Amino acid sequence: MGITREIETEVAIVGAGPAGLSAAYEIAKAGGEVAIFDENERPGGQLFKQIHKFFGSSRHGAGVRGIHIGSKLLADCEEAGVEIHLNAVVYGIFPDAELGVIIDGHSVRVKAKKVLIATGATEKALAFDGWDKPGVMGAGAFQTMMNVNYVLPGQKVVMIGSGNVGLVVAYQILQAGGKVEAVIEAAPAVNGYSVHANKLKRQGVKILTSHTVKRVLGESSVEKVEIAKVDEHFQIIEGTEELLDADTVCVAVGLTPSIELLKMAGVEMTFLPKMGGFIPLHNEYMQTSDPDVYVAGDSSGIEEASSAMEEGKLAGVCIAGATGHLTEEEQQSRMQEIRESLLALRSGKGGEGRRAGNQEIVRRYEEWKRKNQDQ
Ligand SMILES: Cc1cc2nc3c(=O)[nH]c(=O)nc-3n(C[C@H](O)[C@H](O)[C@H](O)COP(=O)(O)OP(=O)(O)OC[C@H]3O[C@@H](n4cnc5c(N)ncnc54)[C@H](O)[C@@H]3O)c2cc1C
Numbered sequence: 001m002g003i004t005r006e007i008e009t010e011v012a013i014v015g016a017g018p019a020g021l022s023a024a025y026e027i028a029k030a031g032g033e034v035a036i037f038d039e040n041e042r043p044g045g046q047l048f049k050q051i052h053k054f055f056g057s058s059r060h061g062a063g064v065r066g067i068h069i070g071s072k073l074l075a076d077c078e079e080a081g082v083e084i085h086l087n088a089v090v091y092g093i094f095p096d097a098e099l100g101v102i103i104d105g106h107s108v109r110v111k112a113k114k115v116l117i118a119t120g121a122t123e124k125a126l127a128f129d130g131w132d133k134p135g136v137m138g139a140g141a142f143q144t145m146m147n148v149n150y151v152l153p154g155q156k157v158v159m160i161g162s163g164n165v166g167l168v169v170a171y172q173i174l175q176a177g178g179k180v181e182a183v184i185e186a187a188p189a190v191n192g193y194s195v196h197a198n199k200l201k202r203q204g205v206k207i208l209t210s211h212t213v214k215r216v217l218g219e220s221s222v223e224k225v226e227i228a229k230v231d232e233h234f235q236i237i238e239g240t241e242e243l244l245d246a247d248t249v250c251v252a253v254g255l256t257p258s259i260e261l262l263k264m265a266g267v268e269m270t271f272l273p274k275m276g277g278f279i280p281l282h283n284e285y286m287q288t289s290d291p292d293v294y295v296a297g298d299s300s301g302i303e304e305a306s307s308a309m310e311e312g313k314l315a316g317v318c319i320a321g322a323t324g325h326l327t328e329e330e331q332q333s334r335m336q337e338i339r340e341s342l343l344a345l346r347s348g349k350g351g352e353g354r355r356a357g358n359q360e361i362v363r364r365y366e367e368w369k370r371k372n373q374d375q
Pocket residue numbers: 014015016017018019020037038039040044045046047050053054055056088089090091118119120121140143164165166168169258261296297298299303304305306307308
């Protein structure tokens with residue numbers, strides 16, 4: 001398939017989730033020209049699957065349904081004149097901030113001065129006997145089918161993982177008319193917020209901590225799930241096995257940044273398990289080792305939607321500064337406001353680890369830069 005058309009823009013953004021949309025709004029508001037590309041039919045990324053009221057701080061939409069946060073961001077972008085391309089899969093990034101995109105089946109070349117990669121995250125998998133059987137799937141995949149495509153892919157579900165994603169999706173399965181046989185958690189305590197866990201417990205769902213899945217049984221798809229207790233070293237305690245009736249196993253054991261395009265761009269990576277695995281090195285301006293390529297949201301380290309929005313704003317303000325739409329003073333003053341907001345999000349239970357993780361990424365970036373300058 002040859003290139004059928006070219007788009008020239010000042011800034012190209014890949015991913016119209018909370019990070020990409022927030023960045024686009026900041027750039028357009030400052031007078032920049034922005035085109036945003038997303039592979040889905042609807043913009044909003046993860047937000048459009050999230051029919052639950054958000055957790056987090058009220059300043060960042062806690063208590064508001066994710067889907068409504070997405071609609072508001074989208075309306076702001078449209079009003080500010082952001083060019084939004086949907087059904088647009090970005091398959092490649094080439095030198096000089098050029099993108100290869102398939103839009104509605106046609107190959108399009110996008111030329112930009114700066115590129116922001118806000119491609120979100122991918123679900124982590126878990127290997128166990130029978131993990132490749134139909135019926136074993138990511139909790140996020142189940143949620144997409146249920147909340148976006150209105151299909152309930154299973155009726156009797158075992159959820160593996162008691163983080164917020166596992167708990168929220170388990171509750172939504174009940175709301176959609178399915179049954180949750182149990183939530184299994186290898187750690188000795190529930191990982192997610194107790195407000196989500198308590199909603200499940202009130203509906204009679206068992207949350208089994210210090211448990212894991214041993215294997216899945218079934219002729220051609222999931223029919224039964226064997227679970228077992230684990231010791232403090234996460235080793236199965238023989239003799240504690242139990243069989244659960246289920247047609248689906250949902251895996252909610254964490255997310256890892258979607259870094260394929262960033263790898264293709266050749267930006268420096270670092271490995272930081274607490275932020276989701278391989279992370280693009282970036283500085284406090286959300287700029288990677290390639291000065292024309294920026295990152296924000298889950299693709300720059302796993303956090304949550306509120307931080308994704310703030311990081312998107314930060315990247316947006318820095319790009320607007322770098323392209324001459326904000327003065328140094330204006331940029332620094334906006335950056336300070338956003339940093340304070342991020343700091344507030346990265347405090348308290350769970351937040352401190354993310355704060356330390358982000359500081360570590362910037363520290364490693366500076367170290368990389370020093371070494372590179374010395375050579
Ligand atoms: C079940 C669940 C519940 C959650 N609940 C909450 C909550 O209550 N509160 C909260 O703060 N957070 C919550 N989160 C987390 C939150 O949704 C994410 O942290 C947030 O969406 C990350 O934003 P993002 O913009 O980085 O990525 P995403 O929202 O994932 O958006 C990335 C977008 O990029 C697109 N994309 C990727 N690659 C390409 C490509 N090559 N070409 C074109 N498009 C591409 C994707 O399709 C997607 O639309 C939840 C997550 C899940 C899974």
